[in-house]
Amino acid sequence: MGYILYLAYFITVCLIIYYLYFHTEIFIQNIPKIIIQTWKTDTIPDKYTNYIKTLKELHPDYQYIFFTDEQIEQFLKNNYPQYYETYKKLPIKIQKIDFFRYIAIYHYGGFYLDLDMKCLEKFDTLLQHYCVFPVDDYIKHREHMHRYKHFYNNNQHFLLGQYAFASVPRHPFLKILIDNIHQNINTYIKHVNADSDEYVYQTTGPDFVTLKYMQYKNKHDIFILDNKKRQCFGDYAQHLCMGSWK
Numbered sequence: 001m002g003y004i005l006y007l008a009y010f011i012t013v014c015l016i017i018y019y020l021y022f023h024t025e026i027f028i029q030n031i032p033k034i035i036i037q038t039w040k041t042d043t044i045p046d047k048y049t050n051y052i053k054t055l056k057e058l059h060p061d062y063q064y065i066f067f068t069d070e071q072i073e074q075f076l077k078n079n080y081p082q083y084y085e086t087y088k089k090l091p092i093k094i095q096k097i098d099f100f101r102y103i104a105i106y107h108y109g110g111f112y113l114d115l116d117m118k119c120l121e122k123f124d125t126l127l128q129h130y131c132v133f134p135v136d137d138y139i140k141h142r143e144h145m146h147r148y149k150h151f152y153n154n155n156q157h158f159l160l161g162q163y164a165f166a167s168v169p170r171h172p173f174l175k176i177l178i179d180n181i182h183q184n185i186n187t188y189i190k191h192v193n194a195d196s197d198e199y200v201y202q203t204t205g206p207d208f209v210t211l212k213y214m215q216y217k218n219k220h221d222i223f224i225l226d227n228k229k230r231q232c233f234g235d236y237a238q239h240l241c242m243g244s245w246k
Contacts, residue, residue, distance in 0.1 A: 031109060031110065031127045031130070031168055035055065037066055037112070040069050054119050059123065063110075117239055126236070131166070132167065134226075134232060135158045139156070163231070177208070181208075
């Protein structure tokens with residue numbers, strides 16, 4: 001009888017711990033409950049509005065912060081004047097937005113998502129981590145292509161995506177991304193190629209982030225969301241690749 005009571009007590013305690021861990025913030029919350037998105041103006045195209053609506057409905061207790069291009073410039077002027085100059089010099093619009101997204105999450109913490117992200121689940125179980133990046137694409141069977149050779153040869157078999165990511169404020173990996181762009185701005189201008197997607201990928205996009213990840217010593221500090229599907233923020237959201245960055 002005593003053994004049965006002890007077993008019942010043990011199971012009850014385990015269930016309570018499980019509930020608290022996954023349904024409350026009593027145990028761990030590192031990433032703040034903030035969601036950041038951007039668009040050119042306050043007039044958001046209709047094709048994105050339902051995705052934003054779903055995102056907000058799944059996260060009613062999260063702070064939602066939206067930036068227009070004008071607000072981005074004002075934010076950088078007020079908070080990071082040294083980066084504002086770099087932002088202005090970046091030759092292609094998506095480079096500017098890439099640069100800002102890293103700064104915004106570095107500043108506030110929380111989650112960044114492109115507007116063409118279809119949210120499927122609440123993000124609460126990700127709050128325990130310090131920095132979260134998804135898989136952009138897998139390199140397998142593409143190692144012969146010039147874009148992927150360096151990664152494959154260095155045993156990096158996937159690219160990190162930045163269509164969505166999350167972090168605590170002031171995470172050192174984001175600071176590396178920001179400062180690397182800042183320090184290389186003159187090289188970016190010198191070698192600009194507005195007709196090449198790869199130029200963007202390599203200077204501020206997924207190839208750039210992946211290369212910095214490969215060089216980052218504390219990889220255990222970055223949680224990679226990998227559900228074996230490309231362009232997915234794990235099982236939490238799907239990137240619909242509607243070309244919102246172009």
